Structures are given as structure tokens and as C-alpha cells.
Amino acid sequence: MTIWAYRRRDALLRMRRSAWDAMIAELGRRGQGRRESGAFLLADRHGDPTTVTRVVYLDDLDPNCLTGGISFDGLAYSKLWDICDAEHRRVIGDVHTHPGGGVRQSPIDAANPMLAQAGHVALIVPHLAMRATKPRTVGVHRYDGEGWETWTGRQAERHLLIGRRA
Secondary structure (H helix, E strand, O other): OOHHHHHHHHOOEEEOHHHHHHHHHHHHHHHOOOOOOEEEEEEEOOOOOOEOOEEEEHHHHOOOOEOOOEOOOHHHHHHHHHHHHHHOEEEEEEEEEOOOOOOOOOHHHHHOOOOOOOOOEEEEEOHHHOOOOOHHHOEEEEEOOOOEEEEOHHHHHHHEEEOOOO
């Protein structure tokens, strides 16, 4: 088995390189290098449940949520569900940025999943997304319904497939 086949089998999330690069740049732009930013990751409702096909930024749903950290108003979820219904998509993950190189969840992150559903994947991007970001530098966290599984470094790279074959 090739390393590529091994990685494809283990991927929790897949994303085309161009979409990944655009998302990282947009997260950095929205956070302005001074505050955290984030987004929901959506897949086609009847397609591959690991392939990101749309990114919806948190501050498009709740314009006041980027407060240094992220203070997302629960009422804004209705806008997210409207997008999912209209476009036949589902939420498969979320991403947010952290200052510095730390990509482990904070106690606030761990206690407040953006979607408290088993299998939901949360990505944490370092340096407020102000640098090019490779999968091995991201924190990959999967909610199991009661807590989180976490992968960083090479383990994160196994679970986050970014590239033209994603």
C-alpha cells in the first residue's frame, strides 16, 4: 500500500489545495493578525462526508463574534442551517485560529464544541493564519460525544488531506 492510499483511508477531512490556501488567507485577513477568526466546513449532503465543499465564515453569520477570541451567538446557527438547507450541505467541521504556535484546544474550546455531535472535526490553525499553513502544523480534534481525540504533527497530517487528490 502506498503512503497516499494510507493517508486517504485515514483522512477525517479532505480539501483541495487551492481551497485550503484561500481559507487560510481569508482567516488571516478576517483576524487581521490581532484576533482569532473561524469558519464552519461544509460537505455536500449526499456526497463524501469528509470532503469540504464550502467554507462559511463565523463573522458572516454573526458579525460581532470576533472579539479577540470568538464569541459566537447561538442565534446565528439558524443562518448556518438555512445555508445548509438551501445548498443541500451539512456541517462536517469547523476551523479557528490561535495566536502563536499552539494548536491544542484551550479549556474553553474543549468545553464548547461548535457542533456537539459525535464525529465533528475541529481544526486549530496557528499564528492567527498569518503564515502559510501545512496540515502537520494544524491541530486536528474529533469530538466523540463526550470528549475529544486530538492529533498534532505527523498524526494531524494523516487525518487532514490537503491536495489535488483530496
